[in-house]
Amino acid sequence: MKKPTILVVDDVDINREILCEMFHDYNTLQASNGQEAVDIISSNLDLISVVLLDVVMPVMNGVEVLEEMKKHKWIESIPVLLITGEATTQIERKAYRLGASDIIKKPFDAFIVKQRTMNVIELYYNKRHLEEMVALQTKVLRKQAEELQSMNDRIIDVMSTVVEFRNLESGDHVKRVKTFTNILAKYVAQEYPEYHLDKYAIDMITSAAALHDVGKIVIPDAILLKPGRLTDEEFEIMKSHTTRGCDVIDMLADIQQGEYGKVSYEICRHHHERYDGRGYPDKLKGEEIPISAQIVSVADVYDALVNERCYKAAFSTEEAYRMITNGECGTFSPKLMHCFSLAKEEFESVVNGTYGEMK
16 A cells, blocks of 8 residues: 555644644645645646644635535545544534544643544555456446357358358348347337336347348248248148247357346247237237247337248338238237337338438
């Protein structure tokens, strides 16, 4: 610990000299009134280790100095010991409420004053050191989390690209679904705070949306690329992409953050569930369906409607909106449909390629 600097504040010259002599082996600064003390503190925030403060002084008294220190948050890093013979119980209480570390009554014992001062300096030094260590550790952990997230994103990009190549899609399906998901999730957060979708949750759902169809990797080409209607048996195989995709996500568990893996799993397994319980694979109903999967479900259906697929032509944005809100693509949550109506223009701008211009 570096050599402490002690600011002694007292309007009586002899009192300042006595205190400075007690701390002759440390650096000392002196102030003869409260205003002078405030000026010295403001110019030496990184230098002063502790303030020994009298209460009754001209220009600005000790309590007013404490008020200034609290106002500027200096008291959080510079401890203050009141040394006074005039303090009443009311003043002492106010001083402690303002953040004073200790109060020493005059006449004082030199040993006690010095020991209490050193104890406070050491306490604050250890506190600052701990805060610096925590800040450093937080910085390291944040960097590690960012690197892990970056790796997750790269893995997801590769896997989703593989799915799109096999599905003969344009390559932008995942990007669009993520954009639709992000737009819709923001409206859900705005309109329905009970879902607790903060920025972190929205970003996580948006990123995890890319894995919604990862299970299509294992679907045979004859079914995945079939231009006509699927047979019942083929449809059962196609539906298995939800559960088979979860198997893939389970394999990524070691490199995905716990909550991120959970949301990815929910989206992959449940993005074909419907609010009335007629979806698959688990026939979840209502709010049994995770909100992440509900959001991605609307985004996925909308993108499928407004883009050409091997089995259908593209619908207009107006027709797609009408089909979804009329329940022609299955039943969705009334809350999600309200948010979908709010997001209608933004969804259309994504399709038209003008979304960036709206932001």
